[in-house]
Amino acid sequence: MFAKILVPAAKGINNKTGSWRSGKKPNFLHKNCTGCRMCYLVCPEGCIFGSKKKYDVNLDYCKGCGICVEICPVKDIVMIEE
Amino acid sequence: MKQFLEGATSIAKTVALCRPGVIAAYPITPQTHIVEELSAIVANGELKAEMVNVESEHSAASCILGAVATGVRAFSSTSSQGLLLMAEVVFNIAGLRLPVVMCCVNRAVSAPINIWNDQQDIMTLRDAGVVLFFAESIQEACDLHIQAFKLAEDPAIMLPVIINIDGFVLSHGYEAVEFPSQEMVDKFLPPYNPPFKLDPQNPLTFGALVGPEWYLETRYAIHKTMLDEVPNKIKQIAEEFTKMFGRTSYGLYEKYKLDDAENIFVSFGSVAGPIKDVVDSLRERNEKVGLLRIITYRPFPQEIGDILLKAKKIIVLEKDISLGATGALYSDVITSLYISAHRNKVSCLPKILGYVCGLGGRDISLEEIEDLYRKEDLVESEFVGLKKENLGSFI
Structure with missing residues (x-):
């Protein structure tokens, strides 16, 4: 007897890990954004996307660590309860 | 053709006949001669295989795990501390369902450091999901x-399957061993064709x-x-082996003079040899005694309880101890007896005497074994041949 222990190789992106999030999520206000891209660069999950002065987060992968909120020089991102 | 050879050399020659593609091992007494001989066979060009000299047993086990995962037959061999270092990987090998075959040359576990034989090392991997064989003789070790x-x-x-052979007794002992021809082994053992591979x-x-x-x-x-597939397959393969090579292979267990036996020894490994001598000599004096020798220890054969249920007295002799509890075989025998009694609606169980002997290579004599046969008091894993003068304070 065998259990299903072998799976076809897949990219990690197929595994949506957003359900592991801490309970809080970043909220992008889109008011004071200067387009410095710091949030995009520091996100450990690489799940912030966008361009120019409009960025957002892909909640399928965001873990709610809040680093983007800390780094934002114009406080244009806030953590909110889910 | 029969050849008079050392146990380790015989096993190496047999493994070479099985054509492994990768062999990885780290030297440890008393296992070293097996891989030493195998590396000579590979270096001489008699076996086309990759001989990997690794830096530890953990790596040896990892190496053969990887090899088998890619669909190559692989072999390793170790003892004692080496097996313990492999432990983590062996659980993985079983979990990944990879058919690795290894030889464990049983040796005592440190501390104090001791290179002589007992079966404590393999008991740490009893629950890993590995099929465990115990050989009595060098010939049987090769056949297994x-x-x-x-x-x-x-x-x-x-x-995975681990074949256990008693350190020094079998690994360094000499015996006339019958080797099958390459053609016969090839016929019996077709190339490894995995259902899945990397x-x-x-x-x-x-x-x-x-x-x-x-x-x-x-x-x-x-x-x-x-539980369901391995025992039947072992029986089937043993029958096939017996038919093809003309040498009896018992498979799960060997019943030695058990037909009318009232008192039954239960044991495994090379100590079964002296026990058979004692059984023979007691039989000459019309004592109804026999030996049930376990060959397949995991999975534990379910018939053991049924066979032993007919006995009056059971003497379990083993070279391992679960410190703070009982010997491993003793507890398995009791468990299977209880299950059999329950299944067969028998309320009276035979008397069971559990003994631990030979730890760290301490010899056990025929006289001592016969003394155990004479005893009637129930004991749970009593140590045989204890020297009182060696016990006391720290210094």
């Missing part, structure tokens, strides 16, 4: 290696993380294979 590859690689089994053309993930919703079934599958 050939069968082990066939069993492990069966598409319905796919589990292949860049068809990528698969082995051993991915699973959560509580998956893990239970992985364990159940190994357990069910061990």
Whole structure:
């Protein structure tokens, strides 16, 4: 007897890990954004996307660590309860 | 053709006949001669295999895990501390359902450091999901290696097998050993054709993380294979082996003079040899005694309880101890007896005397074994041949 222990190789992106999030999520206000891209660069999950002065987060992968909120020089991102 | 050879050399020659593609090992007494001989066979060009000299037993086990995962037959061998270092990987090999075959030359475990024989080392891997064979003689050790590859690689089994041989007694002892021809082994053991393997053309993930919703079934599958499929397959392979090579292979266990036996010894490994001598000499004096020798210790044969239920007295003799509890074989015998009694609706169980002997290579004599036969008091894993003068304070 065998259990299903072998799976076809897949990219990690197929595994949506957003359900592991801490309970809080970043909220992008889109008011004071200067387009410095710091949030995009520091996100450990690489799940912030966008361009120019409009960025957002892909909640399928965001873990709610809040680093983007800390780094934002114009406080244009806030953590909110889910 | 029979050859008078050392146990380790005989095993190496037999393994070479099984054509492993990868051999990885790290030297440790008393196992060293096996891989020493195998590396000579490979270096001489008699066996086309990759001989990997690794930096530790953990790496040796990892190396053969990887080799078998790619669909290559692989072999390793170790003892004692080496087996303990392999432990983590052996659990993985079983969990990944990879048919690795290894030889464990049983040796005591440190501390204090001791290179002599007992069976404590393998008991740490008793629950790993590995099929465990115990050989009594060098010939049997060789025969079991050939069968082990066939069993492990069966598409319905796919589990690792460890053949246990007693350190020095079998590894360094000399015996006239019958070697089959390469043609016969090739016929008995076709090339390894795995149902799944690591292949860049068809990528698969082995051993991915699973959560509580998956893990239970992985364990159940190994357990069910061990209980339902392995014993039958072992019997079938042993019969096939006996027919093909003309040498009896007992498979799960050997019943030695058990037909009318009232008192039964239960043991495994090379100590079964002296026990048979004692049984023979007691039989000459019309004592109804026999030996049930366990060859397959995991999975534990379910018939053991049924066979022993007919006895009046059972004497379990083993070279291992679960410190703070009892010997491993003793507890297995009791468990299977209780289950058999329950199943057969028998309320009276035979008397069971459990003895631990030979730890760290302490000899056990025929007289001592006969003394155990004479005893009537129930004991749970009593140490045989204890020297009181060696006990006391720290210094």
